[in-house]
Amino acid sequence: MPTIAHYLAQQPVFNPAGLLPFYFGSNQLGWVGPEIASILCSQTQDWKINQQTLYLDSPQPAQAMHKAAKLLQQQGLIQGWRNEQYGVYAPSLIAANDFTQPVLALERAAFRRFGLLSRAVHINGYYPDGSLCIARRAKTKSIDPDRLDNVAAGGIPLGEDPKDCAIRELFEEAGLNAQFSTALVLQETILMQRNEIDGTHRELLYCFDLALPADFIPHNQDGEVAAFYRISPEQAINDLSQMTWDAGIVTAHFLLRQGV
Incomplete structure (x- = not known):
């Protein structure tokens, strides 16, 4: 295992x-x-x-x-x-x-x-029973199509604050309204660096945790997510290898914080 x-x-x-x-x-x-x-x-x-x-x-x-x-x-x-x-x-x-x-x-x-160094937000969405809300990227994505991802994630454009970016991405990708922003907790930043076929990936990840209501059902708004899954922490460990590298690291750190 x-x-x-x-x-x-x-x-x-x-x-x-x-x-x-x-x-x-x-x-x-x-x-x-x-x-x-x-x-x-x-x-x-x-x-x-x-x-x-x-x-x-x-x-x-x-x-x-x-x-x-x-x-x-x-x-x-x-x-x-x-x-x-x-x-x-x-x-x-x-x-x-x-x-x-x-x-x-x-x-x-x-x-x-x-x-160049880019910046991005990644949000771990989790339910009261400890299960996680995981997204599958659309097949039309130019980078990492059809791979698993956090409930919401996205690059930070010029002039946008990380938390504002997280709020926007939560709505665009999962249909979460801004009222949930008070529950967003910035846990850490992680610097990702690796060689890729199209150059060098250098990205600073702002990693947020978000406690979701027990009955929350995500609804994608921007066409960038193919599906959502509610999975146990144990299943999340099994699925790490199916995630993007960035989402996998963010999820792994979340699971460690939860004592899994």
């Missing part, structure tokens, strides 16, 4: 070997594959490689980044363009948990190609 410890031991570990650090000024913003760096440097004067490091050298960094992202999209190297802006933050502000002053904003779909 699988255990939480066994699942956690299988988590992918980020390996920067073969990647170029990506800098703007004195700030390392992310990681870029050498083939992507070569494309950027060959197409525009805004990018330079020096001592195995990729530099963005432009007086208008936001425009230069947007231009680069569109170039990669046109070459099929960025999929699932959303027309949604995420903030890009300097390491010093990330360390200080200050997300009020982005260096620039960039299309969400481009973040993995540049190895």
Whole structure:
């Protein structure tokens, strides 16, 4: 029988070997594959490689980044363009948990190609008897289609507070009204980093717990969830391997807090 410890031991570990650090000024913003760096440097004067490091050298960094992202999209190297802006933050502000002053904003779909840090909310919904409410992602999702997920989860766009994002996602994905927001409890933040086929996934997860009414039945509003399941903690342990990596970690930590 699988255990939480066994699942956690299988988590992918980020390996920067073969990647170029990506800098703007004195700030390392992310990681870029050498083939992507070569494309950027060959197409525009805004990018330079020096001592195995990729530099963005432009007086208008936001425009230069947007231009680069569109170039990669046109070459099929960025999929699932959303027309949604995420903030890009300097390491010093990330360390200080200050997300009020982005260096620039960039299309969400481009973040993995540049190895940029994104942010997201994940909500563990649980019932009075200890069972969990788990979602199955729609097959049309560009990332991790048809995998299990938390009752609600989503990226934090530019200018939105994590709790406000959680409230919005709860309504869009599970039909929960804002009145339930008083029961939201931020438990922890988790930094996820791993190599992906489309770049580097770096995301700071804001992990909330939400006590649900015993008779709550979720209803998806935005078409991004195919189904919901009410499962026992024991079943949740069995299902961890069917979840997205991020949702699996968040759920595993929840189960540990519950003493499972």
